[in-house]
Amino acid sequence: MLKKIGVKDSVGTKLAHDITEIQPGAFKGQAFRKGHTVCNEDICRLQKLGKNHLYLIDLDQDEIHENQAASILAKSLSGEGIVWADAPKEGKISLHAQYDGLCIVDIAALAAFNMIDEVMCATIHSHTLVKKGEMVAATRAIPLVMKRAPIERAAAVAAQDGGVLNVRILKKSRAGVVVTGNEVFSGLIDDQFAPILKEKIETLGSEVAGVAFVPDKPEKIQRAIEDHLADSCDLILLSGGMSVDPDDVTRRGIAMAGAQSFHYGAAALPGAMFLIAYIHGIPLLGIPACGLHHRITVLDLILPRILAGERIGKKELAFLGHGGLCRDCEECVHPHCPFGKGS
Secondary structure, three states, X not given: OEEEEEHHHOOOOEOOOOEEEEEOOOEEEEEEOOOOEOOHHHHHHHHHOOOOEEEEEOOOOOEEEHHHHHHHHHHHHEOOOEEEOOOOEOOEEEEEEOOOEEEEEOHHHHHHHHOOOOEEEEEOOOOEEEOXXXXXXXXXXXXOEEEHHXXXXXXXXXXXXXXXXXXXXXXXXXXXXXXXXXXXXXXXXXXXXXXXXXXXXXXXXXXXXXEEEEOOOHHHHHHHHHHHHHOOOOEEEEEOOOOOOOOOOXXXXXXXXXXXXXXXXXXXXXXXXXXXXXXXXXXXXXXXXXXXXXXXXXXXXXXXXXXXXXXXXXXXXXXXXXXXXXXXXXXXXXXXXXXXXXX
C-alpha cells in the first residue's frame, strides 16, 4: 500500500525508495538513498528533482518492496562462479564473475524468467570470456511494490538447473599440435600454423606439449595423433588438410586413429570446414586453412568452450550460424563485435 504526501509535509519521514538524479549526458545516480530521513534542507533539492510528492509504504503480507525482490531474484539467478552484493541501487542488483572464466547463460531459462511480469534480467552474451569482478548481468523488479507471487515464481524458474548464469574456469590442458602438408613437411615452405595455434592455446592458459609435422599421408597423421595421446595430451589440434581436395587426408587420419563423435563442418565463416571429434573423451580439433589468413575464426569460438569442459557436437556447431558470420572489418575488434554472439 502506498500513501501519497506532499514533499513539504515529509520532514521526519523515511524515503521508501531511492530517488534518482539525472543530468543529461553527465550523471545518473542516487540523489537520496532508501531509508534517508527527510530534513528541511532536503525540501528544495527534492523539488528541483521534480518531487512535489513522496510516498510512504505500508506493505501487506502478500506484497514486497523492490529492494527485497531484487535480492531474491539475484540469489536465484546466480549459479557457480557468480557473486553479488546485497546492496540494491535504485532497485537494481548487479551480478559479477567470481573468477576468470567462461560465462555461460542458460538462454531458455533467461527468456522464461523475463516472460514473468514485473521482473527482468539482462546479461552479457553466453560463452563470453570474463575476468574476475566483471559485471555479467543485472536484475531488478520493475515496480516499487508488487505482489510476492510473481517474484517467487520468477525465482523458482531462475534457480532450476543451478541458476541462469555460471562462470566456468578454463582448465589447463596439455595440447598436442599436428601440422599436416607435404610442402611444410618437405621444407618447401615455412610453417606458420604452429605459432598461431600456440599463441591461441597459451593465451587461454594451456600449454603446447609438442608439435608434429607430417606429410599428407593418413597413416602418418594417425601415428602423430597416437603419439600425442601416449604423451598424455588431453587436447589435439590438427592444421591443414581439411578441404574437399582429394589430397587433403587429415580427416582419414583422424578416423584411422579411432575417432568417435566425428563432426565435420561448422555454421561459421571463416571456419566452415572445421572438424571436431573425440577419442576416449579427448577432443580433436581440425583447423582449416582459414586459420592462417584470418586473425579470428571458428576456433576462437570453440576452443574456450572446450577448455571450459563443454562437449561440442553437431547441435553446438549448427547453433553457431546465428551470429557466426565474420564481417572482415578493416580493423578487427573481436571480441567486442557480433561474431559468434548469437549461439
